[in-house]
Amino acid sequence: MKKLLGIVVLGLLCCGTANAKDESVSGNEMMKTLGTEKNYVYKYSFYNKINFLKKDPTTFKKLTFKGEKIINNVSKVEKYSDVSFGKTKTFKSFKFLAEYEDNITLELFIEHNIANAGDNKICDWVVNDAYPDILKEFPKDKKYFYVVKGDDGRCEYGHGQDKKSGFSDCEKIRKAEGINGKCKLFAIGKKIILEKKDKKLKKAEKEAEKAALYYSHMFGQLPHFLKIYTKKLYIHKDIGKDDGTWWTIHGLPEIHINESNCDAQRKRKFKIYYSHCTKVMIHESAHIFEQNTKLISRSKWNKAKKLDKNLYCSKYSKFDFHEDFAESVTCWMGVRYLSNKMKKSNVKKIEQYIPNRLKFLDEMNFNMHPYK
Numbered sequence: 001m002k003k004l005l006g007i008v009v010l011g012l013l014c015c016g017t018a019n020a021k022d023e024s025v026s027g028n029e030m031m032k033t034l035g036t037e038k039n040y041v042y043k044y045s046f047y048n049k050i051n052f053l054k055k056d057p058t059t060f061k062k063l064t065f066k067g068e069k070i071i072n073n074v075s076k077v078e079k080y081s082d083v084s085f086g087k088t089k090t091f092k093s094f095k096f097l098a099e100y101e102d103n104i105t106l107e108l109f110i111e112h113n114i115a116n117a118g119d120n121k122i123c124d125w126v127v128n129d130a131y132p133d134i135l136k137e138f139p140k141d142k143k144y145f146y147v148v149k150g151d152d153g154r155c156e157y158g159h160g161q162d163k164k165s166g167f168s169d170c171e172k173i174r175k176a177e178g179i180n181g182k183c184k185l186f187a188i189g190k191k192i193i194l195e196k197k198d199k200k201l202k203k204a205e206k207e208a209e210k211a212a213l214y215y216s217h218m219f220g221q222l223p224h225f226l227k228i229y230t231k232k233l234y235i236h237k238d239i240g241k242d243d244g245t246w247w248t249i250h251g252l253p254e255i256h257i258n259e260s261n262c263d264a265q266r267k268r269k270f271k272i273y274y275s276h277c278t279k280v281m282i283h284e285s286a287h288i289f290e291q292n293t294k295l296i297s298r299s300k301w302n303k304a305k306k307l308d309k310n311l312y313c314s315k316y317s318k319f320d321f322h323e324d325f326a327e328s329v330t331c332w333m334g335v336r337y338l339s340n341k342m343k344k345s346n347v348k349k350i351e352q353y354i355p356n357r358l359k360f361l362d363e364m365n366f367n368m369h370p371y372k
């Protein structure tokens with residue numbers, strides 16, 4: 001249960017367009033507990049007017065598909081209020097690797113809900129190495145090439161001059177290796193029989209790639225110091241049940257994203273969502289930075305906060321130290337690097353409300369690339 005206490009969330013994405021959802025009821029309930037005193041600038045820091053655009057600088061370089069990945073016990077939060085329950089699920093996903101400037105990499109897991117998606121997909125090493133090697137080794141033979149994929153994802157193969165000997169060769173290895181699966185005819189000579197992927201799977205992979213590109217690009221727009229400690233993004237599929245909450249788990253370098261708000265943007269191209277999602281990604285990465293490094297001194301932060309005299313950048317900051325840090329980072333980044341995109345009166349207000357926390361962050365000398 002220890003893990004649960006560290007989960008931090010932001011009830012996400014509201015306002016801007018008529019189609020947007022307000023934050024969840026439970027998120028609203030939580031906000032009510034934070035008092036009525038108007039000692040903050042924004043309700044949430046991402047209500048600032050900064051408009052992050054896709055065409056803004058990103059350090060994203062390249063995306064590579066890494067195949068299907070089924071992961072057990074992945075954190076599940078459909079509603080903001082689920083955070084305290086520690087629910088988990090089996091997460092069927094496509095894995096991608098995104099590469100950035102300065103040798104930064106990020107793994108992305110895009111959830112899909114296709115049953116037995118991996119059944120027909122034979123391991124790459126069999127298709128790309130073993131099979132071509134056999135063709136090369138026996139150029140004149142019409143080999144019957146059999147393959148098997150086990151429940152655990154392991155593959156093996158066998159071959160022979162005819163169906164019977166090919167199958168039994170594969171079976172022999174299958175049994176020896178303890179693979180739980182069925183040997184299937186993959187190819188006769190150069191002719192591939194077994195469909196590598198079914199149509200549905202191929203379509204899902206394409207969709208997943210679009211999502212992976214969207215979030216990879218967005219992640220590239222985070223300043224350098226927020227990129228280095230975040231190693232994984234889990235994109236939870238929109239099945240019409242979630243409230244768009246994003247969350248992190250104390251001690252883990254991963255951000256969890258309920259896609260329901262962002263994918264509306266991806267599919268309908270509402271720019272406003274791209275910007276909101278970017279701001280939430282900044283907030284979540286700030287959690288990871290604070291919780292997985294020892295770079296932020298809590299006592300020094302509290303000192304700065306005390307000097308700021310019970311004033312906050314956002315109402316959500318009042319929740320606890322972690323939210324205050326993440327929300328303040330978002331506000332600090334706005335005031336110091338993107339103030340020309342903000343309302344002047346709010347820039348001034350933030351400078352008046354949290355000057356000591358801004359100073360604290362200034363003195364960290366963060367690497368802000370690609371921001372100047």
Ligand SMILES: [Zn+2]
Binds near residue numbers: 323326
């Ligand atoms: Zn948070």
